[in-house]
Amino acid sequence: MASQNLLLLxxxxxxxxxxxEVKKVIAWFNDKGGMSFETDEGLVGGCAYDAHGxxxxxxxxxxxxxxxxxxxxxxxxxxxDDVSYDVRPEAGLLRLRKDMELFANLxxxxxxxxxxxxxxxxKDIIExxxxxxxxxxxxxxxxxxxxxxxxxxxxxxxxxxxxxxxTYEIERISRVAFELARTRKNKVTSMEKRNVMKSGVLxxxxxxxxxxxxxxxxxxxxxxxxxxxxxxxxxxKQFDVIVTDNLFGDMLSDVAAMLTGSLGxxxxxxxxxxxxTTGKRKALYEPVHGxxxxxxxTGAANPIxxxxxxxxxxxxxxxxxxxxxxxxxxxxxxxxxxxxTKDIAAEGQATISTAxxxxxxLAELDAVSA
Ligand code: NAD
Numbered sequence: 001m002a003s004q005n006l007l008l009l010x011x012x013x014x015x016x017x018x019x020x021e022v023k024k025v026i027a028w029f030n031d032k033g034g035m036s037f038e039t040d041e042g043l044v045g046g047c048a049y050d051a052h053g054x055x056x057x058x059x060x061x062x063x064x065x066x067x068x069x070x071x072x073x074x075x076x077x078x079x080x081d082d083v084s085y086d087v088r089p090e091a092g093l094l095r096l097r098k099d100m101e102l103f104a105n106l107x108x109x110x111x112x113x114x115x116x117x118x119x120x121x122x123k124d125i126i127e128x129x130x131x132x133x134x135x136x137x138x139x140x141x142x143x144x145x146x147x148x149x150x151x152x153x154x155x156x157x158x159x160x161x162x163x164x165x166x167t168y169e170i171e172r173i174s175r176v177a178f179e180l181a182r183t184r185k186n187k188v189t190s191m192e193k194r195n196v197m198k199s200g201v202l203x204x205x206x207x208x209x210x211x212x213x214x215x216x217x218x219x220x221x222x223x224x225x226x227x228x229x230x231x232x233x234x235x236x237k238q239f240d241v242i243v244t245d246n247l248f249g250d251m252l253s254d255v256a257a258m259l260t261g262s263l264g265x266x267x268x269x270x271x272x273x274x275x276x277t278t279g280k281r282k283a284l285y286e287p288v289h290g291x292x293x294x295x296x297x298t299g300a301a302n303p304i305x306x307x308x309x310x311x312x313x314x315x316x317x318x319x320x321x322x323x324x325x326x327x328x329x330x331x332x333x334x335x336x337x338x339x340x341t342k343d344i345a346a347e348g349q350a351t352i353s354t355a356x357x358x359x360x361x362l363a364e365l366d367a368v369s370a
Contacts, residue, residue, distance in 0.1 A: 007071070068283075075089040104176040189239055264305050327361075334361050341357050
Protein backbone atom coordinates (compact mmCIF):
# COMPACT_ATOMS: atom_id res chain seq x y z
CA MET A 1 0.00 0.00 0.00
CA ALA A 2 1.35 3.46 -0.94
CA SER A 3 1.98 5.75 2.00
CA GLN A 4 -1.16 7.52 3.24
CA ASN A 5 -1.35 10.66 5.34
CA LEU A 6 -3.61 10.81 8.35
CA LEU A 7 -4.26 13.99 10.29
CA LEU A 8 -5.13 13.19 13.89
CA LEU A 9 -7.20 15.80 15.73
CA UNK A 10 -7.72 14.47 19.28
CA UNK A 11 -9.54 17.56 20.58
CA UNK A 12 -10.73 17.90 24.19
CA UNK A 13 -11.94 15.82 27.14
CA UNK A 14 -11.70 12.10 26.40
CA UNK A 15 -10.63 12.88 22.79
CA UNK A 16 -6.87 12.53 23.46
CA UNK A 17 -7.45 9.38 25.59
CA UNK A 18 -9.35 7.50 22.89
CA UNK A 19 -7.00 8.82 20.17
CA UNK A 20 -4.09 7.15 22.03
CA GLU A 21 -5.79 3.79 21.44
CA VAL A 22 -6.25 4.53 17.73
CA LYS A 23 -2.56 5.41 17.51
CA LYS A 24 -1.79 1.91 18.81
CA VAL A 25 -4.08 0.42 16.16
CA ILE A 26 -2.44 2.50 13.40
CA ALA A 27 1.00 1.35 14.61
CA TRP A 28 -0.26 -2.26 14.55
CA PHE A 29 -1.36 -1.93 10.91
CA ASN A 30 1.99 -0.32 10.00
CA ASP A 31 4.01 -3.04 11.80
CA LYS A 32 1.94 -6.15 11.16
CA GLY A 33 -0.80 -5.28 8.66
CA GLY A 34 1.33 -4.33 5.65
CA MET A 35 0.11 -0.72 5.67
CA SER A 36 1.97 2.54 5.52
CA PHE A 37 0.25 5.34 7.38
CA GLU A 38 2.05 8.58 8.18
CA THR A 39 0.41 10.60 10.90
CA ASP A 40 0.48 14.26 11.76
CA GLU A 41 -1.38 15.90 14.63
CA GLY A 42 -3.24 19.17 15.10
CA LEU A 43 -5.41 21.03 17.58
CA VAL A 44 -9.17 21.42 17.36
CA GLY A 45 -11.84 22.67 19.74
CA GLY A 46 -11.15 24.16 23.16
CA CYS A 47 -7.45 23.26 23.11
CA ALA A 48 -7.04 25.09 19.78
CA TYR A 49 -8.88 28.09 21.22
CA ASP A 50 -6.50 28.10 24.21
CA ALA A 51 -3.48 27.94 21.89
CA HIS A 52 -4.56 30.19 18.97
CA GLY A 53 -7.84 31.91 19.94
CA UNK A 54 -9.57 29.92 17.15
CA UNK A 55 -11.36 26.56 17.23
CA UNK A 56 -9.01 25.40 14.47
CA UNK A 57 -6.04 27.34 13.11
CA UNK A 58 -5.61 28.04 9.38
CA UNK A 59 -2.45 25.91 9.44
CA UNK A 60 -4.26 22.88 10.87
CA UNK A 61 -7.14 23.48 8.47
CA UNK A 62 -4.65 23.38 5.57
CA UNK A 63 -3.29 20.07 6.91
CA UNK A 64 -6.83 18.67 7.03
CA UNK A 65 -7.46 19.72 3.42
CA UNK A 66 -4.25 17.96 2.32
CA UNK A 67 -4.68 14.76 4.37
CA UNK A 68 -5.92 11.47 2.89
CA UNK A 69 -8.21 11.24 5.92
CA UNK A 70 -8.82 13.18 9.13
CA UNK A 71 -9.31 11.19 12.34
CA UNK A 72 -11.20 13.36 14.82
CA UNK A 73 -11.73 12.73 18.56
CA UNK A 74 -14.21 15.06 20.26
CA UNK A 75 -14.43 18.73 21.22
CA UNK A 76 -15.91 20.90 23.93
CA UNK A 77 -16.29 21.08 27.67
CA UNK A 78 -17.45 23.40 30.45
CA UNK A 79 -14.15 25.31 30.41
CA UNK A 80 -15.20 26.93 27.11
CA ASP A 81 -18.90 27.47 27.87
CA ASP A 82 -18.48 31.25 27.87
CA VAL A 83 -16.28 31.78 24.80
CA SER A 84 -17.93 33.67 21.96
CA TYR A 85 -20.13 31.73 19.53
CA ASP A 86 -17.86 31.92 16.47
CA VAL A 87 -14.80 30.51 18.26
CA ARG A 88 -16.59 27.95 20.49
CA PRO A 89 -15.07 24.43 20.29
CA GLU A 90 -17.80 23.07 17.97
CA ALA A 91 -16.95 25.80 15.43
CA GLY A 92 -13.78 23.82 14.65
CA LEU A 93 -15.78 20.75 13.61
CA LEU A 94 -18.26 22.87 11.65
CA ARG A 95 -15.41 24.57 9.77
CA LEU A 96 -13.86 21.19 8.92
CA ARG A 97 -17.21 19.94 7.58
CA LYS A 98 -17.82 23.14 5.61
CA ASP A 99 -14.35 23.72 4.13
CA MET A 100 -13.88 20.03 3.26
CA GLU A 101 -17.46 20.01 1.84
CA LEU A 102 -18.33 16.83 3.72
CA PHE A 103 -21.88 16.43 2.48
CA ALA A 104 -22.38 12.72 3.23
CA ASN A 105 -22.55 11.53 6.81
CA LEU A 106 -22.44 7.75 7.26
CA UNK A 107 -23.60 6.25 10.52
CA UNK A 108 -23.71 2.48 10.82
CA UNK A 109 -25.89 0.85 13.46
CA UNK A 110 -24.46 -2.58 14.10
CA UNK A 111 -25.48 -4.81 16.94
CA UNK A 112 -22.54 -6.76 18.33
CA UNK A 113 -23.87 -10.18 19.40
CA UNK A 114 -22.33 -9.82 22.87
CA UNK A 115 -24.29 -6.61 23.47
CA UNK A 116 -27.68 -7.74 22.12
CA UNK A 117 -29.02 -7.90 25.67
CA UNK A 118 -28.01 -4.29 26.36
CA UNK A 119 -30.53 -2.80 23.90
CA UNK A 120 -33.85 -1.41 25.06
CA UNK A 121 -35.47 -3.48 22.30
CA UNK A 122 -36.03 -7.23 22.38
CA LYS A 123 -33.00 -9.32 21.48
CA ASP A 124 -34.54 -10.95 18.38
CA ILE A 125 -35.34 -7.52 16.93
CA ILE A 126 -31.77 -6.24 17.03
CA GLU A 127 -29.56 -9.35 17.06
CA UNK A 128 -27.46 -9.33 13.87
CA UNK A 129 -28.59 -5.79 12.97
CA UNK A 130 -26.36 -4.06 10.41
CA UNK A 131 -27.80 -0.91 8.84
CA UNK A 132 -26.21 2.25 7.49
CA UNK A 133 -27.79 5.68 7.62
CA UNK A 134 -26.58 8.12 4.97
CA UNK A 135 -27.50 11.63 6.04
CA UNK A 136 -27.13 14.76 3.90
CA UNK A 137 -24.93 16.99 6.04
CA UNK A 138 -24.35 20.36 4.42
CA UNK A 139 -27.79 21.47 3.20
CA UNK A 140 -31.43 21.57 4.21
CA UNK A 141 -33.10 23.38 7.06
CA UNK A 142 -29.97 23.79 9.21
CA UNK A 143 -28.39 26.05 6.58
CA UNK A 144 -31.25 27.45 4.42
CA UNK A 145 -31.86 31.21 4.39
CA UNK A 146 -33.77 33.11 5.67
CA UNK A 147 -33.10 31.81 9.15
CA UNK A 148 -34.24 34.33 11.71
CA UNK A 149 -36.57 35.42 14.47
CA UNK A 150 -38.57 38.44 13.26
CA UNK A 151 -40.24 40.92 15.58
CA UNK A 152 -43.73 41.42 14.14
CA UNK A 153 -44.18 44.65 16.09
CA UNK A 154 -47.48 43.57 17.68
CA UNK A 155 -45.98 41.78 20.66
CA UNK A 156 -45.46 38.66 18.55
CA UNK A 157 -42.32 37.20 17.05
CA UNK A 158 -41.99 34.86 14.07
CA UNK A 159 -39.25 32.22 13.79
CA UNK A 160 -38.25 31.14 10.30
CA UNK A 161 -36.04 28.25 9.20
CA UNK A 162 -35.84 27.42 5.52
CA UNK A 163 -35.73 23.89 4.18
CA UNK A 164 -34.00 24.15 0.81
CA UNK A 165 -32.50 21.50 -1.49
CA UNK A 166 -31.17 21.77 -5.05
CA THR A 167 -31.20 18.85 -7.48
CA TYR A 168 -27.41 18.39 -7.37
CA GLU A 169 -27.40 18.03 -3.57
CA ILE A 170 -30.00 15.25 -3.65
CA GLU A 171 -28.37 13.56 -6.61
CA ARG A 172 -24.88 13.37 -5.06
CA ILE A 173 -26.10 12.02 -1.70
CA SER A 174 -28.25 9.40 -3.42
CA ARG A 175 -25.26 8.29 -5.51
CA VAL A 176 -23.29 7.76 -2.30
CA ALA A 177 -26.17 5.66 -0.91
CA PHE A 178 -26.52 3.53 -4.05
CA GLU A 179 -22.78 2.95 -4.29
CA LEU A 180 -22.55 1.92 -0.64
CA ALA A 181 -25.58 -0.38 -1.00
CA ARG A 182 -23.73 -2.23 -3.77
CA THR A 183 -21.03 -3.17 -1.23
CA ARG A 184 -23.69 -4.39 1.25
CA LYS A 185 -27.16 -5.95 0.78
CA ASN A 186 -27.94 -3.83 -2.27
CA LYS A 187 -31.01 -2.04 -0.93
CA VAL A 188 -31.67 1.68 -0.40
CA THR A 189 -34.63 3.16 1.46
CA SER A 190 -35.10 6.88 0.81
CA MET A 191 -36.97 8.82 3.49
CA GLU A 192 -38.64 12.24 3.17
CA LYS A 193 -42.03 13.89 3.76
CA ARG A 194 -43.34 14.34 0.21
CA ASN A 195 -46.91 14.32 1.54
CA VAL A 196 -46.42 17.73 3.21
CA MET A 197 -43.10 19.22 2.00
CA LYS A 198 -42.07 20.44 -1.46
CA SER A 199 -38.48 19.53 -0.65
CA GLY A 200 -39.76 15.98 -0.08
CA VAL A 201 -41.42 15.95 -3.51
CA LEU A 202 -38.14 16.97 -5.19
CA UNK A 203 -36.11 14.58 -3.00
CA UNK A 204 -38.32 11.68 -4.06
CA UNK A 205 -38.17 12.68 -7.74
CA UNK A 206 -34.37 13.11 -7.86
CA UNK A 207 -33.64 9.87 -5.97
CA UNK A 208 -35.94 8.02 -8.39
CA UNK A 209 -34.23 9.60 -11.42
CA UNK A 210 -30.73 8.93 -10.09
CA UNK A 211 -31.71 5.32 -9.52
CA UNK A 212 -33.01 5.03 -13.10
CA UNK A 213 -29.79 6.55 -14.48
CA UNK A 214 -27.27 3.90 -13.53
CA UNK A 215 -28.31 2.18 -10.30
CA UNK A 216 -31.18 -0.06 -11.38
CA UNK A 217 -29.31 -3.09 -10.04
CA UNK A 218 -29.90 -1.67 -6.51
CA UNK A 219 -33.32 -2.18 -4.90
CA UNK A 220 -34.91 1.20 -4.09
CA UNK A 221 -37.88 1.86 -1.83
CA UNK A 222 -39.38 5.15 -0.66
CA UNK A 223 -40.81 5.65 2.81
CA UNK A 224 -42.25 8.69 4.58
CA UNK A 225 -39.76 9.72 7.26
CA UNK A 226 -42.27 9.42 10.12
CA UNK A 227 -43.21 5.89 9.04
CA UNK A 228 -39.47 5.20 8.72
CA UNK A 229 -38.93 6.23 12.33
CA UNK A 230 -41.65 3.83 13.38
CA UNK A 231 -40.27 0.98 11.27
CA UNK A 232 -36.79 1.56 12.69
CA UNK A 233 -37.96 0.57 16.14
CA UNK A 234 -40.52 -2.00 14.96
CA UNK A 235 -38.32 -4.13 12.65
CA UNK A 236 -34.99 -2.43 11.87
CA LYS A 237 -33.56 -5.47 10.09
CA GLN A 238 -35.77 -4.69 7.04
CA PHE A 239 -33.31 -1.88 6.19
CA ASP A 240 -29.88 -1.93 4.59
CA VAL A 241 -28.97 1.66 3.58
CA ILE A 242 -31.27 4.55 4.51
CA VAL A 243 -30.73 7.87 2.71
CA THR A 244 -32.33 11.00 4.05
CA ASP A 245 -31.91 14.74 4.48
CA ASN A 246 -30.06 16.65 7.17
CA LEU A 247 -32.94 17.14 9.64
CA PHE A 248 -34.56 13.69 9.35
CA GLY A 249 -31.09 12.11 9.24
CA ASP A 250 -30.15 13.81 12.49
CA MET A 251 -33.13 12.27 14.27
CA LEU A 252 -33.31 8.90 12.53
CA SER A 253 -29.60 8.22 13.05
CA ASP A 254 -29.95 8.93 16.78
CA VAL A 255 -32.89 6.53 16.94
CA ALA A 256 -30.87 3.89 15.08
CA ALA A 257 -27.92 4.55 17.37
CA MET A 258 -29.86 3.78 20.49
CA LEU A 259 -30.96 0.43 19.04
CA THR A 260 -27.45 -0.77 19.70
CA GLY A 261 -26.75 0.62 23.16
CA SER A 262 -24.01 2.97 24.33
CA LEU A 263 -22.79 6.16 22.68
CA GLY A 264 -19.28 4.85 23.26
CA UNK A 265 -19.85 2.22 20.55
CA UNK A 266 -20.88 4.42 17.61
CA UNK A 267 -18.53 5.42 14.81
CA UNK A 268 -19.20 7.76 11.88
CA UNK A 269 -17.70 8.94 8.62
CA UNK A 270 -18.25 12.17 6.71
CA UNK A 271 -17.32 12.18 3.04
CA UNK A 272 -16.96 14.85 0.36
CA UNK A 273 -17.22 14.65 -3.43
CA UNK A 274 -14.65 12.59 -5.34
CA UNK A 275 -11.69 14.67 -6.55
CA UNK A 276 -11.95 15.20 -10.33
CA THR A 277 -8.44 13.92 -11.06
CA THR A 278 -7.71 11.39 -8.31
CA GLY A 279 -11.28 10.21 -7.61
CA LYS A 280 -10.43 10.36 -3.89
CA ARG A 281 -12.99 11.82 -1.49
CA LYS A 282 -12.10 14.17 1.37
CA ALA A 283 -13.05 12.36 4.55
CA LEU A 284 -13.33 12.81 8.31
CA TYR A 285 -13.90 9.94 10.74
CA GLU A 286 -15.16 10.53 14.28
CA PRO A 287 -17.05 8.86 17.09
CA VAL A 288 -20.65 10.03 17.44
CA HIS A 289 -20.17 10.92 21.11
CA GLY A 290 -18.79 14.16 22.54
CA UNK A 291 -15.85 14.90 24.83
CA UNK A 292 -17.50 13.35 27.92
CA UNK A 293 -16.04 15.85 30.41
CA UNK A 294 -17.71 13.92 33.26
CA UNK A 295 -15.31 10.99 32.78
CA UNK A 296 -12.29 12.70 31.15
CA UNK A 297 -9.02 11.76 32.83
CA THR A 298 -10.47 8.78 34.70
CA GLY A 299 -9.54 6.07 32.18
CA ALA A 300 -13.21 5.09 31.89
CA ALA A 301 -13.79 6.15 28.26
CA ASN A 302 -14.78 3.44 25.83
CA PRO A 303 -12.38 3.66 22.85
CA ILE A 304 -14.50 1.39 20.59
CA UNK A 305 -16.40 4.17 18.74
CA UNK A 306 -13.05 5.83 17.96
CA UNK A 307 -11.38 2.59 16.87
CA UNK A 308 -14.42 1.58 14.78
CA UNK A 309 -14.24 5.04 13.15
CA UNK A 310 -10.70 4.15 12.05
CA UNK A 311 -12.09 0.86 10.68
CA UNK A 312 -14.47 3.00 8.59
CA UNK A 313 -11.44 4.96 7.31
CA UNK A 314 -9.82 1.68 6.23
CA UNK A 315 -13.05 0.72 4.46
CA UNK A 316 -14.09 4.00 2.82
CA UNK A 317 -10.87 6.02 2.31
CA UNK A 318 -8.31 3.28 1.73
CA UNK A 319 -10.36 0.45 0.21
CA UNK A 320 -8.83 -1.93 2.77
CA UNK A 321 -12.02 -3.91 3.25
CA UNK A 322 -10.30 -7.04 4.60
CA UNK A 323 -8.36 -4.98 7.15
CA UNK A 324 -11.56 -3.16 8.17
CA UNK A 325 -13.38 -6.47 8.58
CA UNK A 326 -10.47 -7.76 10.66
CA UNK A 327 -10.56 -4.74 12.97
CA UNK A 328 -14.35 -4.99 13.37
CA UNK A 329 -13.94 -8.70 14.14
CA UNK A 330 -11.24 -7.92 16.74
CA UNK A 331 -13.67 -5.52 18.46
CA UNK A 332 -16.47 -8.12 18.38
CA UNK A 333 -14.13 -10.81 19.77
CA UNK A 334 -13.01 -8.59 22.67
CA UNK A 335 -16.69 -8.04 23.51
CA UNK A 336 -17.44 -11.78 23.13
CA UNK A 337 -14.82 -12.42 25.81
CA UNK A 338 -16.86 -10.31 28.19
CA UNK A 339 -14.44 -7.38 28.23
CA UNK A 340 -16.36 -4.21 29.07
CA THR A 341 -15.64 -0.57 29.75
CA LYS A 342 -17.96 0.91 32.35
CA ASP A 343 -20.52 2.33 29.88
CA ILE A 344 -21.32 -1.11 28.39
CA ALA A 345 -21.01 -3.25 31.52
CA ALA A 346 -24.03 -4.93 33.02
CA GLU A 347 -24.64 -4.32 36.71
CA GLY A 348 -22.00 -6.06 38.79
CA GLN A 349 -19.89 -6.97 35.73
CA ALA A 350 -16.11 -6.33 35.99
CA THR A 351 -14.83 -3.39 33.93
CA ILE A 352 -11.57 -2.50 32.22
CA SER A 353 -9.96 0.85 31.38
CA THR A 354 -9.67 2.69 28.06
CA ALA A 355 -6.08 1.48 27.58
CA UNK A 356 -6.94 -2.09 28.58
CA UNK A 357 -9.75 -2.18 26.00
CA UNK A 358 -7.33 -0.83 23.36
CA UNK A 359 -4.77 -3.49 24.27
CA UNK A 360 -7.41 -6.23 24.24
CA UNK A 361 -8.43 -5.21 20.70
CA LEU A 362 -4.75 -5.32 19.63
CA ALA A 363 -4.44 -8.83 21.11
CA GLU A 364 -7.53 -9.88 19.14
CA LEU A 365 -6.01 -8.33 15.99
CA ASP A 366 -2.96 -10.54 16.56
CA ALA A 367 -5.26 -13.54 16.92
CA VAL A 368 -7.50 -12.88 13.91
CA SER A 369 -4.55 -12.08 11.63
CA ALA A 370 -2.54 -15.17 12.68
P1 NAD B 1 -21.15 13.31 25.41
O1 NAD B 1 -21.34 12.44 24.22
O2 NAD B 1 -19.80 13.90 25.58
O3 NAD B 1 -21.51 12.49 26.75
C1 NAD B 1 -22.81 11.99 27.03
C2 NAD B 1 -22.70 10.84 28.06
O4 NAD B 1 -22.14 9.70 27.42
C3 NAD B 1 -21.77 11.20 29.22
O5 NAD B 1 -22.26 10.63 30.39
C4 NAD B 1 -20.45 10.55 28.84
O6 NAD B 1 -19.66 10.18 29.95
C5 NAD B 1 -20.93 9.33 28.06
N1 NAD B 1 -19.96 8.97 27.01
C6 NAD B 1 -19.73 9.62 25.84
N2 NAD B 1 -18.76 9.01 25.16
C7 NAD B 1 -18.35 7.98 25.90
C8 NAD B 1 -17.33 6.99 25.74
N3 NAD B 1 -16.54 6.94 24.64
N4 NAD B 1 -17.16 6.08 26.72
C9 NAD B 1 -17.94 6.09 27.81
N5 NAD B 1 -18.92 6.99 28.03
C10 NAD B 1 -19.11 7.93 27.08
O7 NAD B 1 -22.26 14.46 25.31
P2 NAD B 1 -22.49 15.73 26.27
O8 NAD B 1 -22.19 15.38 27.70
O9 NAD B 1 -23.80 16.23 25.90
O10 NAD B 1 -21.43 16.81 25.80
C11 NAD B 1 -20.14 16.99 26.39
C12 NAD B 1 -19.35 17.97 25.54
O11 NAD B 1 -19.10 17.37 24.25
C13 NAD B 1 -20.09 19.28 25.26
O12 NAD B 1 -19.16 20.31 25.30
C14 NAD B 1 -20.64 19.09 23.87
O13 NAD B 1 -20.82 20.30 23.19
C15 NAD B 1 -19.54 18.27 23.23
N6 NAD B 1 -19.96 17.45 22.06
C16 NAD B 1 -19.03 17.31 21.09
C17 NAD B 1 -19.31 16.50 20.00
C18 NAD B 1 -18.24 16.33 18.97
O14 NAD B 1 -17.09 16.63 19.24
N7 NAD B 1 -18.55 15.80 17.81
C19 NAD B 1 -20.52 15.81 19.93
C20 NAD B 1 -21.44 15.94 20.97
C21 NAD B 1 -21.14 16.76 22.05
